[in-house]
Amino acid sequence: MKSYSCRVVENRNLWVDTQLVAFDAPDLSRALHPGQFALARAAPTFDPYLRRVLWLYASDGERVAFVFSACDPLAARTRVGDSLDLLAPLGNAINLDANARRVLLIGEGTRIVQLIALAHDAVAQAREVVLASSPVVGGGGHGVGVSPSPVADGGGYGVGVFPTHLLAPEIEYRTDDALSAELLVWADAIIASGSAELYRALASAIRAARYRLESGFARVIVDLPMPCGTGACYACAVETTRGAQLACVDGPAFDLVKFETRSAR
Amino acid sequence: MKSYSCRVVENRNLWVDTQLVAFDAPDLSRALHPGQFALARAAPTFDPYLRRVLWLYASDGERVAFVFSACDPLAARTRVGDSLDLLAPLGNAINLDANARRVLLIGEGTRIVQLIALAHDAVAQAREVVLASSPVVGGGGHGVGVSPSPVADGGGYGVGVFPTHLLAPEIEYRTDDALSAELLVWADAIIASGSAELYRALASAIRAARYRLESGFARVIVDLPMPCGTGACYACAVETTRGAQLACVDGPAFDLVKFETRSAR
Amino acid sequence: MIELASNWKRTLTIRNPILLAAGGYTTDAAHIGALVTLPTTWRARAGAPMPRVVEIPGGVLVRTGAANPGLPRVVREHRRAWEQSPAPIIVAFAAQGARDWATMAAQLESVTGVGGIELHFNPALDAADALRAVRAATELPILAKLDLDNAYEIAAACVAAGANALVLGRAPRGMKIVEGKAWYGRLYAPSVKPLALRVVGEIRDLGLGIPLIGCGGIHSAEDAREFLAAGASAVEIDSAEWIEPGIAERVATEVDA
Amino acid sequence: MIELASNWKRTLTIRNPILLAAGGYTTDAAHIGALVTLPTTWRARAGAPMPRVVEIPGGVLVRTGAANPGLPRVVREHRRAWEQSPAPIIVAFAAQGARDWATMAAQLESVTGVGGIELHFNPALDAADALRAVRAATELPILAKLDLDNAYEIAAACVAAGANALVLGRAPRGMKIVEGKAWYGRLYAPSVKPLALRVVGEIRDLGLGIPLIGCGGIHSAEDAREFLAAGASAVEIDSAEWIEPGIAERVATEVDA
Numbered sequence A, B: 001m002k003s004y005s006c007r008v009v010e011n012r013n014l015w016v017d018t019q020l021v022a023f024d025a026p027d028l029s030r031a032l033h034p035g036q037f038a039l040a041r042a043a044p045t046f047d048p049y050l051r052r053v054l055w056l057y058a059s060d061g062e063r064v065a066f067v068f069s070a071c072d073p074l075a076a077r078t079r080v081g082d083s084l085d086l087l088a089p090l091g092n093a094i095n096l097d098a099n100a101r102r103v104l105l106i107g108e109g110t111r112i113v114q115l116i117a118l119a120h121d122a123v124a125q126a127r128e129v130v131l132a133s134s135p136v137v138g139g140g141g142h143g144v145g146v147s148p149s150p151v152a153d154g155g156g157y158g159v160g161v162f163p164t165h166l167l168a169p170e171i172e173y174r175t176d177d178a179l180s181a182e183l184l185v186w187a188d189a190i191i192a193s194g195s196a197e198l199y200r201a202l203a204s205a206i207r208a209a210r211y212r213l214e215s216g217f218a219r220v221i222v223d224l225p226m227p228c229g230t231g232a233c234y235a236c237a238v239e240t241t242r243g244a245q246l247a248c249v250d251g252p253a254f255d256l257v258k259f260e261t262r263s264a265r
Numbered sequence C, D: 001m002i003e004l005a006s007n008w009k010r011t012l013t014i015r016n017p018i019l020l021a022a023g024g025y026t027t028d029a030a031h032i033g034a035l036v037t038l039p040t041t042w043r044a045r046a047g048a049p050m051p052r053v054v055e056i057p058g059g060v061l062v063r064t065g066a067a068n069p070g071l072p073r074v075v076r077e078h079r080r081a082w083e084q085s086p087a088p089i090i091v092a093f094a095a096q097g098a099r100d101w102a103t104m105a106a107q108l109e110s111v112t113g114v115g116g117i118e119l120h121f122n123p124a125l126d127a128a129d130a131l132r133a134v135r136a137a138t139e140l141p142i143l144a145k146l147d148l149d150n151a152y153e154i155a156a157a158c159v160a161a162g163a164n165a166l167v168l169g170r171a172p173r174g175m176k177i178v179e180g181k182a183w184y185g186r187l188y189a190p191s192v193k194p195l196a197l198r199v200v201g202e203i204r205d206l207g208l209g210i211p212l213i214g215c216g217g218i219h220s221a222e223d224a225r226e227f228l229a230a231g232a233s234a235v236e237i238d239s240a241e242w243i244e245p246g247i248a249e250r251v252a253t254e255v256d257a
């Protein structure tokens, strides 16, 4: 993890309540991999106080784009030309197994934006990719965490269809049943981003379609407030079958097997 | 006093530690007169918390420019295109007597920027104007007030010569002795902006050169933190011979006769 | 309609839970529930030397020293305005001593428009003693504004001594080194809100049976509603008026809707 | 060199007045005076449910519930790191009760690298009783970290009961309505600095004769120097590390220069 000061080259609403912010920052672009995030601050102000989670959205080795909640004060206050202070890379990259030819990515509502970088990466690695949009099933909350403050709003919820022109043609984008037995049986690997309710439904659907839920098969992204990003503040603890783990240092993606959605609240 | 939301069309360092911020705002431009100020806030942030004093610098009925301290966080955070929330007009305009043909304006260090609008106004009224720069005599403080926070830094201190190309040619700009008997005898009216030390020296110099200090002859600008600008907070109280007065509603210019510099601290 | 003196013979009924706190000042009060005056004392006070306001990140430290021309002059000058006020005037008393307060309370008893008195305690004053003295001197409803620091400890005693409502409360005291010397002032900042909310919540749980008025850090209708949800019957707003003049009236309108 | 246990047989000497407070964590401590661990308890604690952190304008409310694996495991896991630490380790004890604390203190007595103990009182605990129990169990220097709310009231009793230094102090407790329910947490914000400074100034004036350690809201070397000017011998920094990792070390370097 390093500290970067980067000039904003783009800051706009991407889709529904999702904001896109981009930087021309080769170092940073190369340091980040799908699944990882950066923590941003517009120094020197103390309001907002905490750093904001920026999720990697796209990166080409020169330019790097992140998504975060368009409702966050940072969205309105950031302008092209501003410098933001970024800590990155944070969290663990999502590495797909070499044998995983068929990758199913499931995003609930606007949380799908957290999977776009991964989808493009998988296509570049010549994997087959289905990006499946799930309707919002989580009841009001934000992912598995509670987000009383806007800081957790990394992606947020919403309805509607992600703009397909932003996707590589190789990506099969589906808006029918994301948890259909057909898809779950087809897939070699699943990554999902959404609410605890989605993850519970996913675990049952996998068990129903494939008889068992193997370790390493499905991973789920935990989207919690992550004030420090380095394991220092314990704000992002999630209860797993291996005990308490921290979304920022042990995640943000966890194996669905290890992930006890019940106690994550 | 009204509330305006105005887009910044210019924000740059004017001179030494003085920042210039300008708006295309005909209403506001016409509402303000030399000696008055606006209180600015970059909503919705609470850091900085208080509104900043912007001193009228120039106004042509369409565009209006203000000066404030370049060290204030607002200077760095404000960008062309941003909207600032302004309360204006505040304070009393400095009206020159119809008989005052020869106007002497004395500014200590960079506090001279508070007199430029008045100088141009006086020239437009076909008065003779001498703008005299005084070296910094006040010991470290900011004007007659104490400014532990940057808010009071309206103008600030500095040394050097104000860039003359910014002045109308009719203005006689002097950098020799601002308190010389020659100038003080020549003048029909004096407006000064600077420290309590300057004002004390000015009062003695006038008494020495003209034998007495008449009421209505010399006015001095008080540059204090003015958080509310409307007489509500009592932060800008100054001790005058007429008792406590408020810089924001009774000033910011006070008659030198009424102004007891001693107790103003 | 909200009754702030439900345990007393003389009522203090407000039409809206938003009050303008002592220190605030507004000309526009069409919806506001009540207006608290700047704190008065019996004799005029020059107040604290400059600086009176020191900004810090996200807030401000204030020390006024209760500058005021003394109650007799305040009444003389504002009597007419108070008579015509659409909302009750609550006259605030700054801490000087119980004897002065009793004199002041007696003088206000029959001033039209004055609906109550707000006593500004500080930790140095014996609140219950002072309350009993004022209680004996007037039938006007008495709001006791307690320091957040020790409100929980003295709340019950204040009710027993005759307070009709508790204002929670006075801002926490802070310090800053200004030009090498210690400078003391109270902290006004949005971040004071959680401290005041906690005190409201804790004192609500004591079940004292009198209305609580939340005060501290309110900058929006949402903030005000948080206090009402925590158990306050009304709230007072002040420093938000500095940065957004008229905000108390706007919050009052929004909370009404 | 600054001595934090000047009234005691076993010293706690620090080379720099900047300490990393409990809750903070750094890998870079070349200049920092001492490192306070996360608060420990005798038995493991799962800590508070989510959310643990709620942001407010200009700050954050935190409630960890003292999540920790229990002192025996902490010692087992960190013993090696503590032995090699360039700065003394001060092990923080979270409030559970005097008996556990005595057991914990005894266990740390001979752990290399551990230079002292920091006791985290809260208003519910009798500080003097707890201090006496720990004092009897260990010769390690004891830092008493008092709540800002009541530090002034109990400071002298803590010194009499054996504290070697006072940490001023624990952040003020706040509340917020989260999803309709009261949620309690402590306030960490730059605006806490004036509150802590005031307490340092007031307790310095008591002349208790032991070092005071300022703590709360420090985000720069200038902030740290303000505490030293107010009478603190050292300061602790924590939440600034969240938004600027490594800042405590940078402040330590600047204050040294």
Ligand SMILES: Cc1cc2nc3c(=O)[nH]c(=O)nc-3n(C[C@H](O)[C@H](O)[C@H](O)COP(=O)(O)OP(=O)(O)OC[C@H]3O[C@@H](n4cnc5c(N)ncnc54)[C@H](O)[C@@H]3O)c2cc1C
Residues within 6 Å of the ligand: A231, A234, A235, A236, A237, A238, A243, A244, A245, A246, D025, D037, D038, D039, D040, D044, D045, D046, D047, D067, D068, D069, D074, D078, D081, D082, D089
């Ligand atoms: C009291 C204490 C003192 C410490 N002192 C030092 C030190 O001196 N030097 C140093 O390098 N590091 C120190 N740490 C930091 C600690 O090592 C970090 O927590 C570590 O980086 C976590 O990695 P881990 O995988 O070892 O912990 P883990 O094995 O993941 O966790 C250890 C145990 O901590 C508990 N736990 C962890 N996270 C949570 C949580 N969010 N909520 C509830 N319980 C949780 C779990 O019960 C778990 O069994 C300390 C931690 C604690 C708690």
Ligand SMILES: Cc1cc2nc3c(=O)[nH]c(=O)nc-3n(C[C@H](O)[C@H](O)[C@H](O)COP(=O)(O)OP(=O)(O)OC[C@H]3O[C@@H](n4cnc5c(N)ncnc54)[C@H](O)[C@@H]3O)c2cc1C
Residues within 6 Å of the ligand: B231, B234, B235, B236, B237, B238, B243, B244, B245, B246, C025, C037, C038, C039, C040, C044, C045, C046, C047, C067, C068, C069, C074, C078, C081, C082, C089
């Ligand atoms: C206790 C109190 C209650 C008020 N209640 C109302 C009200 O109900 N309605 C309303 O419209 N207005 C009220 N005000 C506001 C008051 O009228 C304003 O202060 C007024 O706008 C000031 O104008 P003025 O010219 O009358 O005061 P001035 O005549 O300028 O001042 C009156 C006196 O106040 C003292 N004073 C003024 N400013 C300061 C200062 N900064 N420091 C120290 N002393 C100072 C002076 O000693 C002076 O003699 C109240 C003020 C006070 C003090």
Ligand SMILES: Cc1cc2nc3c(=O)[nH]c(=O)nc-3n(C[C@H](O)[C@H](O)[C@H](O)COP(=O)(O)O)c2cc1C
Residues within 6 Å of the ligand: B232, B233, B234, C021, C022, C023, C024, C039, C062, C064, C066, C094, C120, C145, C169, C170, C171, C188, C189, C192, C215, C216, C217, C218, C236, C237, C238, C239, C240
């Ligand atoms: C200029 C000013 C003067 C004040 N004077 C007093 C006072 O003398 N006594 C008091 O208890 N509160 C005083 N207050 C505090 C307010 O009455 C109120 O408690 C506080 O400001 C409410 O919090 P808020 O400002 O965050 O809304 C003053 C506030 C301001 C802004």
Ligand SMILES: Cc1cc2nc3c(=O)[nH]c(=O)nc-3n(C[C@H](O)[C@H](O)[C@H](O)COP(=O)(O)O)c2cc1C
Residues within 6 Å of the ligand: A232, A233, A234, D021, D022, D023, D024, D039, D062, D064, D066, D094, D120, D145, D169, D170, D171, D188, D189, D192, D215, D216, D217, D218, D236, D237, D238, D239, D240
């Ligand atoms: C994540 C975290 C956990 C903390 N846990 C405790 C604690 O259990 N006990 C305590 O007294 N202070 C705790 N603190 C507070 C710090 O030790 C310290 O008092 C405070 O954070 C210092 O103020 P600052 O953060 O503004 O520098 C914690 C702080 C943080 C950020």
Ligand code: FES
Residues within 6 Å of the ligand: A225, A226, A227, A228, A229, A230, A231, A232, A233, A234, A235, A236, A237, A246, A247, A248, A249
């Ligand atoms: S974000 Fe601080 S521990 Fe995970």
Ligand code: FES
Residues within 6 Å of the ligand: B225, B226, B227, B228, B229, B230, B231, B232, B233, B234, B235, B236, B237, B246, B247, B248, B249
């Ligand atoms: S600025 Fe508030 S009274 Fe003058």
